[in-house]
Amino acid sequence: MVIDRLGAGVGVEVDLLGEIAARVRGAAVDVGAAKQRCVLAALAVDLGRVVPDEQLIGRVWGVRPPARVANTLASYVSRLRKVFKGTGTDIVRRSGGFVLLGEDLAVDLRRFGDLCDQARGAGGERAVELLSAALALCAGEALTGVDGEWAAEERARLGRLRFAAECDLADARLRVGSGLPELLTALSTRVLEHPVDERVAGQYMLALHRAGRPTDALAHFERLRARLAEELGCDPGPALRKLHEHILTDDPALSPHQGVARQLPARPAPFSGRDADLAELDAALGGGGTAVIAGTGGIGKTWLALHWAHRELCRFPDGQLFVDLRGFSPDEAPMSPDVAMRGFLEALGTPADRVPTDPHARAALFRSQLAGRRMLLVLDNAVDSAQVVPLLPGSDTCAVLVTSRAPLLGLVTGHAAHPVAVAALPETEARSLLVDRLGARRVADDDGAAADEIVELCGGLPLALSIIAGRARIRPRTPLADLAAELRDTGLGALDDEDPTASLPKVLSWSYRLLTPAQASAFELLGAAPGVDIGLPAAASLLGVAPADATTLLRGLEQASLLSQDAPGRYRMHDLLRQYARTAGSHDARPALRRVAEFYLHSAWACERMLAAHRRPVVLPARAALVRPTQPADEAHAMRWFAAEHANVLAVQQWAARTGMPAVVWPLAWALDTHHFRLGRTHDALACWTLGVEAADQVAATADRALAHRCLGQAHGRLGDLDGALRHLGTSLTLAQRAHDDRVEADTRRIIAWTLGEQGRLAEALEHLERLRESYRALGEPVLEADMLNATGVFHSRLGQYAQARERCTAALRLFRLHDHGTGIADAHASLGLIAHHTGDFPRALHHHRLAIAGFEALEIPYQAADVHEAVGDTRAALGDAAGAARAWQRALGMYEAQGRDQGAADLRRRMADARATTGP
Numbered sequence: 001m002v003i004d005r006l007g008a009g010v011g012v013e014v015d016l017l018g019e020i021a022a023r024v025r026g027a028a029v030d031v032g033a034a035k036q037r038c039v040l041a042a043l044a045v046d047l048g049r050v051v052p053d054e055q056l057i058g059r060v061w062g063v064r065p066p067a068r069v070a071n072t073l074a075s076y077v078s079r080l081r082k083v084f085k086g087t088g089t090d091i092v093r094r095s096g097g098f099v100l101l102g103e104d105l106a107v108d109l110r111r112f113g114d115l116c117d118q119a120r121g122a123g124g125e126r127a128v129e130l131l132s133a134a135l136a137l138c139a140g141e142a143l144t145g146v147d148g149e150w151a152a153e154e155r156a157r158l159g160r161l162r163f164a165a166e167c168d169l170a171d172a173r174l175r176v177g178s179g180l181p182e183l184l185t186a187l188s189t190r191v192l193e194h195p196v197d198e199r200v201a202g203q204y205m206l207a208l209h210r211a212g213r214p215t216d217a218l219a220h221f222e223r224l225r226a227r228l229a230e231e232l233g234c235d236p237g238p239a240l241r242k243l244h245e246h247i248l249t250d251d252p253a254l255s256p257h258q259g260v261a262r263q264l265p266a267r268p269a270p271f272s273g274r275d276a277d278l279a280e281l282d283a284a285l286g287g288g289g290t291a292v293i294a295g296t297g298g299i300g301k302t303w304l305a306l307h308w309a310h311r312e313l314c315r316f317p318d319g320q321l322f323v324d325l326r327g328f329s330p331d332e333a334p335m336s337p338d339v340a341m342r343g344f345l346e347a348l349g350t351p352a353d354r355v356p357t358d359p360h361a362r363a364a365l366f367r368s369q370l371a372g373r374r375m376l377l378v379l380d381n382a383v384d385s386a387q388v389v390p391l392l393p394g395s396d397t398c399a400v401l402v403t404s405r406a407p408l409l410g411l412v413t414g415h416a417a418h419p420v421a422v423a424a425l426p427e428t429e430a431r432s433l434l435v436d437r438l439g440a441r442r443v444a445d446d447d448g449a450a451a452d453e454i455v456e457l458c459g460g461l462p463l464a465l466s467i468i469a470g471r472a473r474i475r476p477r478t479p480l481a482d483l484a485a486e487l488r489d490t491g492l493g494a495l496d497d498e499d500p501t502a503s504l505p506k507v508l509s510w511s512y513r514l515l516t517p518a519q520a521s522a523f524e525l526l527g528a529a530p531g532v533d534i535g536l537p538a539a540a541s542l543l544g545v546a547p548a549d550a551t552t553l554l555r556g557l558e559q560a561s562l563l564s565q566d567a568p569g570r571y572r573m574h575d576l577l578r579q580y581a582r583t584a585g586s587h588d589a590r591p592a593l594r595r596v597a598e599f600y601l602h603s604a605w606a607c608e609r610m611l612a613a614h615r616r617p618v619v620l621p622a623r624a625a626l627v628r629p630t631q632p633a634d635e636a637h638a639m640r641w642f643a644a645e646h647a648n649v650l651a652v653q654q655w656a657a658r659t660g661m662p663a664v665v666w667p668l669a670w671a672l673d674t675h676h677f678r679l680g681r682t683h684d685a686l687a688c689w690t691l692g693v694e695a696a697d698q699v700a701a702t703a704d705r706a707l708a709h710r711c712l713g714q715a716h717g718r719l720g721d722l723d724g725a726l727r728h729l730g731t732s733l734t735l736a737q738r739a740h741d742d743r744v745e746a747d748t749r750r751i752i753a754w755t756l757g758e759q760g761r762l763a764e765a766l767e768h769l770e771r772l773r774e775s776y777r778a779l780g781e782p783v784l785e786a787d788m789l790n791a792t793g794v795f796h797s798r799l800g801q802y803a804q805a806r807e808r809c810t811a812a813l814r815l816f817r818l819h820d821h822g823t824g825i826a827d828a829h830a831s832l833g834l835i836a837h838h839t840g841d842f843p844r845a846l847h848h849h850r851l852a853i854a855g856f857e858a859l860e861i862p863y864q865a866a867d868v869h870e871a872v873g874d875t876r877a878a879l880g881d882a883a884g885a886a887r888a889w890q891r892a893l894g895m896y897e898a899q900g901r902d903q904g905a906a907d908l909r910r911r912m913a914d915a916r917a918t919t920g921p
Contacts, residue, residue, distance in 0.1 A: 009090060011087050012105045014040065015108050016108060017108045017109060017158065018140040019139070020145050023519045035146075037145055039077065040152070042059040042060055042078055042109045043100040045109060049099060050097040050099045051098055053096055056098060056517045063149075078419040084102075084311060088104045089104070100730040109158070112165075116161075116168065120317040125176055135165055141155065143158070168199075168317075170183060170190075170203045174207065179782055184208070187200065187203055195227060201220065205240075205247065208220065211523065242638070265322060267310040272830045273433070277422060278307070278311075284418035290392065290418070291399075291400070291420055292420065294421055294690060295423070298463035300461075301380075301404075302380050305380065307377055316399070320377075321378070323343060326381060327383030334387055337387055337388075340379075340391055341362055341390065343367065352367070352679070354891075355897070355898050358897060358905075366391075367393060370394070370395050371394065372397060374397050379401070380406040382731060383405060385409070385411045400417075423460075426460065427455055434455065437469035437472075438469055445479055462783065471483065522554070526539070526563065526571070528582050528592075528593060530596075534572075535571075536554070536569050538600065538645075541595045541596050542592050542596040595625070596617045599623075599719035601620060601671065604634060605618075605670075607632050607642060610632045611639070614783050618704060621664070635859075642675040653665055653688060657691045662695030662696070662699045669708070670692070670711070678859070678861045679863075680863040680866070686712075690712065693712045702735050706732045706741070707744060709729070709732035710728070710729060717754070717758065729752045735751065742779060749772050753765040753772065762798055769791050782815060782920075783819055783821050783824060786812045789815065790813075793807070793808030793831050794831050797838060805835050810832070812827075813829070816828055823855070823856075826851070826854075829848045829855065830864070830867065830871070833847075833871055845870065845871075852865075866892050866901075870892035871891060892908060893909065
């Protein structure tokens with residue numbers, strides 16, 4: 001055996017991707033003259049498959065073979081067999097033809113194909129390594145040393161394969177962003193060799209853009225467009241045109257690692273059996289399409305889906321999307337298709353502020369993103385067909401794999417989905433699962449009778465078997481016979497209402513009884529905790545232990561297959577286990593749930609204080625000593641915490657509202673306010689403050705009730721419900737006056753003024769603002785005084801009083817700068833930009849617009865940045881720059897839609913339509 005470029009331990013090597021040659025144990029051997037070499041090549045390209053005599057002769061001698069060609073062929077085959085004698089490689093006569101076989105035989109063409117296939121299923125640097133290794137096998141022009149029609153055709157085919165691999169390697173290197181200078185050099189040569197190949201052109205343009213040469217990239221596009229028009233009479237295709245647009249707008253999605261989603265969870269390991277089901281999925285999804293894996297809870301639907309998906313990764317090089325639709329969650333409503341689609345679009349590289357809120361627009365964008373891509377979508381745990389249909393791609397190049405407890409007949413009948421009904425594992429496959437988990441030696445204990453009984457009692461349910469195997473691994477010295485007897489005595493109850501013949505709950509009860517008291521308590525409390533998952537700090541507060549002890553408990557439950565760690569430091573419990581955990585114990589979980597609610601409340605409060613230090617904080621109820629809230633180090637840390645915990649904080653607020661904890665409910669709404677505003681989560685803000693006002697009215701002081709009504713009014717106003725806004729603002733003002741709290745009254749009048757301005761009642765708004773400026777000065781609040789100066793300037797501008805407007809906003813900018821208030825500085829620049837625009841000073845307007853956008857984006861405040869992008873469009877239009885105006889307006893429109901600002905989006909669409917009608921497309 002030798003170690004060589006085809007791999008370790010290869011006895012015979014045959015080279016086709018260059019000069020036809022062979023080596024035996026690393027030493028070159030003579031494979032004869034040209035015709036004999038051609039015989040070897042003609043058999044090696046179909047390694048392991050019979051090549052019929054007629055086809056083999058045609059490959060070597062063409063359509064006019066010489067007389068007695070059969071004898072000549074037999075002679076060549078005999079000589080080649082002698083070359084490989086004693087190596088395990090042979091040319092065998094079978095069924096009217098010959099086949100090249102070898103237990104220790106490597107053909108570089110086969111190795112090339114295997115490496116390329118592996119690369120299509122790999123990602124990142126691994127794909128680069130595999131493709132580089134494949135191309136390293138190409139030692140020049142393929143099949144060098146032979147001629148003839150077949151050799152020429154095969155040489156051309158192999159050249160195309162090599163070219164495709166070179167293009168795949170370029171794509172892989174562009175995705176990871178590695179070796180850009182070398183890649184750019186290679187692509188500059190390749191575009192000369194393939195001047196009208198749009199894939200090569202796109203790679204070259206993207207490489208130029210990444211190298212900081214967008215002008216050269218755009219120039220190459222124009223040259224290609226001209227050449228295509230002249231030589232082929234056509235325009236560049238949609239993919240290249242889309243890339244051209246992205247380069248024009250410097251789209252961040254063109255950065256490395258963007259746009260290729262690889263969301264599949266880890267491959268189930270070990271995985272046993274299901275050969276028939278896997279073959280059925282192969283047939284169903286061979287050319288795209290949809291398959292539905294249906295079966296009862298715990299039957300292994302998700303395992304099957306993920307195993308197949310990982311096995312077939314090479315078929316989906318453009319990415320894989322995964323979502324748990326929570327169709328049968330015990331405590332949560334199923335995920336809406338709109339929410340799932342938003343997650344998919346963001347995974348595909350669409351910025352959050354560009355995801356449309358209109359369902360039809362979102363679905364159209366989603367289908368456009370998938371058009372022509374070879375992608376796999378795994379939609380796990382669907383409740384019904386209606387939840388899945390909006391997520392189906394329009395492109396037949398994609399495959400969709402759905403799992404559900406229901407058969408989803410609507411998908412089968414209406415969308416030609418292929419049903420795959422998953423049954424319990426047969427006895428042999430169930431036993432194999434135990435062997436994989438526990439090892440053959442332990443399963444063979446007691447002549448295998450104990451394992452047989454476990455398989456029988458578990459009823460072939462993979463989840464039940466895996467839980468029992470986990471218990472056995474935790475107790476390695478316990479004989480399987482003892483575990484089988486305990487399982488037999490305990491029995492298995494019904495799995496759930498859908499399948500009364502299943503018996504998983506009693507397996508869970510048996511597993512639960514084997515936990516230590518501390519583990520059992522943790523299991524029960526984790527199952528009861530609100531939210532989709534839990535991080536270590538929250539779990540420590542829930543369990544009332546130190547973080548190190550919480551880590552030990554969580555790891556123990558994870559090892560017992562009762563908990564999974566889907567991301568580092570974040571734990572999730574299977575729905576069935578969560579449902580069982582809530583009924584497993586008898587002690588009161590309410591103190592623990594109060595602790596975890598206090599953790600989220602005090603952590604969110606601390607993050608809010610970091611994001612809005614000037615805001616007067618609300619007073620929180622005392623927390624338990626065992627609660628250790630997160631203390632963010634800076635604004636970025638606070639935003640990361642909210643990003644990770646937002647869904648859980650919302651769930652805690654809803655739980656607190658249901659269980660009568662108003663003192664938690666309304667401060668949570670306060671704590672989320674700045675996060676919601678910065679990200680434009682206007683609907684979330686409205687929902688939070690709707691609960692918050694109801695809770696505050698029950699327990700809060702009068703001034704705090706005024707605050708809550710003010711925030712709810714502001715949330716209504718941001719969504720365009722100005723009547724609802726003024727209703728709550730009126731209540732807020734009354735409560736503030738009753739509380740004799742000048743600060744709360746001033747804050748409420750500030751929002752009233754803004755709402756009156758939105759209604760066009762500018763004079764009334766100005767009266768409020770002028771009084772408020774003096775109020776905030778008297779209260780010693782210079783930032784808010786500056787805010788009122790800026791607001792009065794805005795309303796003077798809207799009344800056409802531009803001199804007064806500029807004076808007020810300039811004064812506000814000075815005061816904001818004096819106190820280093822970034823949001824206020826950006827606000828003032830936005831106002832001065834509008835004033836400059838209305839007075840015809842368009843260059844100065846663009847200057848202020850740019851400073852405002854930079855400030856808002858640095859502070860991650862897309863809500864206000866969206867308004868300025870619209871203003872940029874207005875100024876560009878006034879300058880006659882129709883293309884620049886359209887780009888800015890489109891950016892603003894996408895942000896409005898993402899933020900749920902339906903009225904603003906509708907108004908801007910009308911303006912854009914009017915502009916197109918005036919200027920033309």
